Amino acid sequence: MPHPLDPVFHPRSIAVVGASAREGARATGFLGALLELEYQKDHALYVVNPRATEVRGVKSYPSVLDCPDPVDHVISLIPRDGAQQLLRQCIQKGVRSLHFFTAGFSESGDPEMTRIEQEMVAEARAAGMRMLGPNCMGMYIPSEQVSWMLNVPKEPGNVFALSQSGVNAGAIISDLAERGVRFSKVVSFGNGADIAAPELFEYAAADPETSVVVAYIESVRDGRRLFEALRRCAAVKPTVILKGGVTGAGARAALSHTASLAGSLEVFDALCRQVGALRVETLEQLHDVTVALTTGLRHATGRRAILFGIGGGFSVLSADAIAREGLDLPELPEPVQEAMAVHLPIAGNSVVNPIDATFPAGPRTLVPEKVLPIVGTAENYDVLLASVDPPRAPNEPPPTGPTPPPIPEDERPREILEVLTEVQTKSGRPVVAVSRSREPARFSHFAARAHREDIAAFPSIARAAATVGQLATWQESRAGLPDLLR
Amino acid sequence: MPHPLDPVFHPRSIAVVGASAREGARATGFLGALLELEYQKDHALYVVNPRATEVRGVKSYPSVLDCPDPVDHVISLIPRDGAQQLLRQCIQKGVRSLHFFTAGFSESGDPEMTRIEQEMVAEARAAGMRMLGPNCMGMYIPSEQVSWMLNVPKEPGNVFALSQSGVNAGAIISDLAERGVRFSKVVSFGNGADIAAPELFEYAAADPETSVVVAYIESVRDGRRLFEALRRCAAVKPTVILKGGVTGAGARAALSHTASLAGSLEVFDALCRQVGALRVETLEQLHDVTVALTTGLRHATGRRAILFGIGGGFSVLSADAIAREGLDLPELPEPVQEAMAVHLPIAGNSVVNPIDATFPAGPRTLVPEKVLPIVGTAENYDVLLASVDPPRAPNEPPPTGPTPPPIPEDERPREILEVLTEVQTKSGRPVVAVSRSREPARFSHFAARAHREDIAAFPSIARAAATVGQLATWQESRAGLPDLLR
Numbered sequence: 001m002p003h004p005l006d007p008v009f010h011p012r013s014i015a016v017v018g019a020s021a022r023e024g025a026r027a028t029g030f031l032g033a034l035l036e037l038e039y040q041k042d043h044a045l046y047v048v049n050p051r052a053t054e055v056r057g058v059k060s061y062p063s064v065l066d067c068p069d070p071v072d073h074v075i076s077l078i079p080r081d082g083a084q085q086l087l088r089q090c091i092q093k094g095v096r097s098l099h100f101f102t103a104g105f106s107e108s109g110d111p112e113m114t115r116i117e118q119e120m121v122a123e124a125r126a127a128g129m130r131m132l133g134p135n136c137m138g139m140y141i142p143s144e145q146v147s148w149m150l151n152v153p154k155e156p157g158n159v160f161a162l163s164q165s166g167v168n169a170g171a172i173i174s175d176l177a178e179r180g181v182r183f184s185k186v187v188s189f190g191n192g193a194d195i196a197a198p199e200l201f202e203y204a205a206a207d208p209e210t211s212v213v214v215a216y217i218e219s220v221r222d223g224r225r226l227f228e229a230l231r232r233c234a235a236v237k238p239t240v241i242l243k244g245g246v247t248g249a250g251a252r253a254a255l256s257h258t259a260s261l262a263g264s265l266e267v268f269d270a271l272c273r274q275v276g277a278l279r280v281e282t283l284e285q286l287h288d289v290t291v292a293l294t295t296g297l298r299h300a301t302g303r304r305a306i307l308f309g310i311g312g313g314f315s316v317l318s319a320d321a322i323a324r325e326g327l328d329l330p331e332l333p334e335p336v337q338e339a340m341a342v343h344l345p346i347a348g349n350s351v352v353n354p355i356d357a358t359f360p361a362g363p364r365t366l367v368p369e370k371v372l373p374i375v376g377t378a379e380n381y382d383v384l385l386a387s388v389d390p391p392r393a394p395n396e397p398p399p400t401g402p403t404p405p406p407i408p409e410d411e412r413p414r415e416i417l418e419v420l421t422e423v424q425t426k427s428g429r430p431v432v433a434v435s436r437s438r439e440p441a442r443f444s445h446f447a448a449r450a451h452r453e454d455i456a457a458f459p460s461i462a463r464a465a466a467t468v469g470q471l472a473t474w475q476e477s478r479a480g481l482p483d484l485l486r
Numbered sequence: 487m488p489h490p491l492d493p494v495f496h497p498r499s500i501a502v503v504g505a506s507a508r509e510g511a512r513a514t515g516f517l518g519a520l521l522e523l524e525y526q527k528d529h530a531l532y533v534v535n536p537r538a539t540e541v542r543g544v545k546s547y548p549s550v551l552d553c554p555d556p557v558d559h560v561i562s563l564i565p566r567d568g569a570q571q572l573l574r575q576c577i578q579k580g581v582r583s584l585h586f587f588t589a590g591f592s593e594s595g596d597p598e599m600t601r602i603e604q605e606m607v608a609e610a611r612a613a614g615m616r617m618l619g620p621n622c623m624g625m626y627i628p629s630e631q632v633s634w635m636l637n638v639p640k641e642p643g644n645v646f647a648l649s650q651s652g653v654n655a656g657a658i659i660s661d662l663a664e665r666g667v668r669f670s671k672v673v674s675f676g677n678g679a680d681i682a683a684p685e686l687f688e689y690a691a692a693d694p695e696t697s698v699v700v701a702y703i704e705s706v707r708d709g710r711r712l713f714e715a716l717r718r719c720a721a722v723k724p725t726v727i728l729k730g731g732v733t734g735a736g737a738r739a740a741l742s743h744t745a746s747l748a749g750s751l752e753v754f755d756a757l758c759r760q761v762g763a764l765r766v767e768t769l770e771q772l773h774d775v776t777v778a779l780t781t782g783l784r785h786a787t788g789r790r791a792i793l794f795g796i797g798g799g800f801s802v803l804s805a806d807a808i809a810r811e812g813l814d815l816p817e818l819p820e821p822v823q824e825a826m827a828v829h830l831p832i833a834g835n836s837v838v839n840p841i842d843a844t845f846p847a848g849p850r851t852l853v854p855e856k857v858l859p860i861v862g863t864a865e866n867y868d869v870l871l872a873s874v875d876p877p878r879a880p881n882e883p884p885p886t887g888p889t890p891p892p893i894p895e896d897e898r899p900r901e902i903l904e905v906l907t908e909v910q911t912k913s914g915r916p917v918v919a920v921s922r923s924r925e926p927a928r929f930s931h932f933a934a935r936a937h938r939e940d941i942a943a944f945p946s947i948a949r950a951a952a953t954v955g956q957l958a959t960w961q962e963s964r965a966g967l968p969d970l971l972r
Contacts, residue, residue, distance in 0.1 A: 218802060245805075316740045319733065320733045354739055438926055
C-alpha cells in the first residue's frame with residue numbers, strides 16, 4: 001500500500017506560483033533549482049504569474065486554474081495575503097500538495113495568523129490535499145529532479161533528512177554533499193502545520209530508498225505521536241536527531257522561528273534513549289555521525305583506537321583529545337611493534353600508540369604504505385585513525401617553495417586512499433582518514449573521494465574521536481534493540 | 487639588573503653548525519629563517535660546516551673555533567655523536583648560549599643518553615654557558631631578527647610563548663600570526679635540560695616587552711619551582727597554560743616526545759587555579775583566549791551576551807551553543823527593541839535576542855550599520871557577538887553567479903569593521919566579530935584586520951562563546967588577585 005506521502009514525493013508536474021525574473025535570487029532560486037536538475041525534461045513545469053508570459057524559458061499562466069494539464073505540486077512564493085485564495089484554487093484544480101514558502105503565519109506570534117494557518121490545514125485536509133509549511137523551503141528529491149537549492153548533487157543516495165529549519169536543511173545538504181554523502185529525500189517543513197516530523201519519520205522508516213535518517217527538530221507538538229514514530233524509525237534504521245531550542249534562549253529563538261514550544265532537553269534526551277535514536281548537540285556532530293553511518297566506520301564495535309602518523313607535541317595533545325572522548329589507545333602487541341620498527345628507524349619515532357611516523361629516515365612518503373598494513377594485523381583495536389596529508393584538489397594551486405627532488409620509480413608510493421582501503425578491507429576493522437590539510441577545498445575533495453571507497457574522513461582528530469565515541473555510546477544504549485551497525 | 491636569559495635572547499652573532507644546502511628543508515630552514523628576517527644585516531651570521539665554503543651566501547667555517555669574531559649563540563643541527571665535542575668547542579670559544587636542535591638524548595629512553603645530557607648541562611653551567619634543548623626548535627624573537635621558521639611576522643608584539651614542543655610552538659606562531667597576534671618572544675625548549683619553563687615564566691613576568699604569556703607544558707620536573715614561577719607570572723600578567731599528557735595515553739606519548747613524566751591533570755589544574763593562571767584544554771582554545779586577551783574582548787566583565795545577525799534555525803542552535811557555554815542571552819530593554827524594529831520591518835525578524843537581521847526588506851547591507859549602534863545603547867549586556875559576512879580577501883576570487891544590482895550611493899554601507907569598532911568604542915563594551923565565511927583565507931584576512939582595530943574575531947559562535955565563558959570563569963577564580971583585565 002502506498003504511503004500517503006508517496007504522491008507528495010513523486011510529483012509529475014509542478015507549478016511555481018509567484019516566480020519572476022525580477023523578484024530576486026530567492027524566487028528564481030526555486031525555479032532555477034528545478035531547472036538545474038532538469039525537472040522539466042521528464043515532467044511538466046509551470047510558472048504562475050499574471051504579469052509574465054514566461055520566466056527563464058518556462059511558460060507562465062495567470063493562475064493555477066489556467067495551467068493546461070493537471071498540476072501535482074504547487075510551490076507558493078507569493079505574499080501571505082494571497083495564500084488562502086491560492087489554497088482554494090489549488091483544491092479546485094485538484095493539486096495533490098501545496099508547499100508554502102510564504103511566511104508570516106503562526107511563527108509571527110499573531111493569534112489571528114495562527115487561526116488562519118489552522119483553518120487552511122483543515123480546508124486542505126477536507127479536500128484531500130497535503131500542505132507543506134508554511135514558512136519552509138520544501139523538498140530536495142534528486143531521484144525526482146526536485147530541489148529548492150542550486151549546486152546540489154544530481155545523483156540520489158540513502159540518507160533521509162527532515163528539518164524544521166530551511167537554513168539548517170540547506171547546511172545539511174551542502175556540508176554532507178561535499179563530504180560525499182547523498183540523499184534519498186530532504187524535507188524542510190517549517191511550521192509543520194500539516195506534514196510534520198512524526199509522519200516523516202514513519203515514511204522514512206518504510207522507505208526502501210532510505211538507510212539512514214537524520215532530523216533537525218525544534219518543537220514537539222504531539223509528544224505521543226512523535227515518540228511512536230521515532231520508535232518505529234529508530235528500531236529499523238540508524239536515526240540521528242539534533243534538537244534545537246534545548247536552552248531557554250534557544251527555545252525563545254525557536255518560538256519566533258517556527259512557532260515552536262521547544263520543551264526541555266531532559267525530556268527529549270530521555271525520549272531518544274528510550275527509542276534508541278542517536279542524539280547530537282550540533283550540526284557539525286550531525287554531519288560527522290552521518291559520515292560515519294554511511295561508511296565503513298559504521299562497523300566500529302568499540303572504543304579501542306590506534307592513532308597513526310602524528311608526531312611531537314601534536315601526538316601528545318591528540319592522545320589527550322582521544323582519551324577525553326572516552327576512547328582507549330591500547331599498546332600494540334610486541335610482534336607488531338617490532339615489524340613496524342623496521343620502517344621507523346630514527347630516534348623520536350614511536351611504535352607504541354600513537355604511532356609517530358613523521359620523520360622517517362627513508363623516503364617518508366613510503367612509510368604509511370609499509371607500516372599501515374602491519375598495524376592492521378594487530379588484533380587488539382576497534383578503529384584505526386590515520387592522520388594523512390590528502391592529495392591536492394584538482395583546482396588547488398601547487399605549494400610555493402622549492403620543488404622536491406624526484407622520487408625514484410620503485411620508491412614512489414601508492415595513493416594513500418588506496419592503502420587505507422586495503423587495510424580496512426583486509427583487517428575487517430574501520431579505517432578513518434583524518435586530514436592534515438586546513439584548506440576546506442582540499443579536505444572536501446579528499447573526503448568525497450574517500451566516501452566513495454567506504455572510508456570516513458574527518459577534518460580533525462578530536463572530531464573523529466568524538467564521532468567514534470558517540471557511535472559506541474549509542475550502540476551501548478541500544479541494548480535489547482536490533483543491531484543496526486553490522 | 488639584567489636577567490640571566492637576557493644575553494640568550496639578544497644574540498649579536500649566531501653560528502648555524504651543520505647547515506648545508508644539501509641537508510634538506512629542515513637544516514636550511516634554520517639558516518633560511520634567519521636570512522628571511524635579515525638577521526645578517528645588523529648582526530654577524532656564520533655557518534659551520536667543514537665541507538662547505540659558503541651556504542646560501544653565508545660564509546662557512548670548519549669549526550666554531552675558526553669563526554673570526556665572538557659568537558654569542560650557536561644552533562646545532564649536527565648528529566648526536568658530535569654534540570659533546572661541539573659543546574666543548576663552544577665553551578672554549580666563549581659562546582653564551584648553545585641551542586641543540588640535535589635530538590636523541592633523554593627523550594630516547596636510553597639511560598646512557600640521559601646521563602650524557604645531564605653531564606653536558608653540568609659542563610655548560612660550570613663554564614657559564616646556557617643550553618637550550620636538546621630536541622627543540624629554539625627561539626623566535628622578531629625584535630632581534632631571530633627565527634627558526636619561515637613566513638613569520640617581522641614586526642614584534644606583546645605575547646610571550648613558551649613551548650616544550652616545537653610543532654606546537656610553530657602552530658602557536660602561525661595560527662595566531664594569521665589572526666593578527668604578534669610576539670615578543672617564542673621559545674621552544676624541548677627536553678629543557680637547562681633552560682626550562684620556570685625560568686622562562688620568571689623572565690616573561692619581568693619582560694617589559696611582554697603583556698600576555700602563553701605556554702605549552704608537558705612535564706613538571708620541579709613542581710615547587712614551577713609553582714613559584716607561575717605564581718609570580720600570573721600575578722602580574724594574564725598567563726595561559728595548555729598542559730599536554732593529561733591522560734594516560736597522552737602522558738605515554740609525552741614520555742617518548744620530551745622525556746616528560748606528565749603528572750596528573752587534577753594536580754596541575756589545582757596548581758593553575760591556585761596561582762590564577764588560565765588553563766585551556768586544546769591549542770584552538772589557547773589561540774582563541776590569546777586573541778581575546780590581546781583585543782578589546784579582554785575587558786569583558788561578565789556572561790551576558792547579545793547575538794546579532796543570525797536568523798532561522800541557525801539562531802536557535804547558536805542560542806543553544808551560547809547558553810551551553812554558560813552565557814546568558816538577556817532580552818534587550820523595550821525602548822531598544824522598538825528603536826531596532828524600525829530597521830527590521832519584516833515578518834520573521836526578531837528584535838529580542840538573538841537579533842535576527844538576515845532578511846530585511848530594504849537594502850540588507852545597511853541594516854548592521856543602523857541597528858548595531860542601537861544595540862550598543864542597551865545597558866544590560868557584557869559582550870556583543872556580531873555575526874558578520876567578512877569582506878573578501880585581496881587574492882580571493884569573486885563569487886560565481888549573477889552580479890548583484892548596483893547599490894545607490896546613499897544606501898551604500900560603511901565597511902562592517904568600521905561599524906563594529908565604533909560600537910565597541912562608544913559603548914565601552916567589547917564587540918566580537920564572528921565570521922560567517924568558511925574559507926580560512928577570508929577569515930584570517932578579516933581577523934588580522936579586526937585585531938589591528940582591537941576587535942576579536944572568531945570563526946564560529948560556539949568558539950566565541952566558549953572564549954567569553956573561559957575569560958569569565960578565569961576572572962571569577964582570581965578573587966583576591968590583581969585584576970589584569972581592566
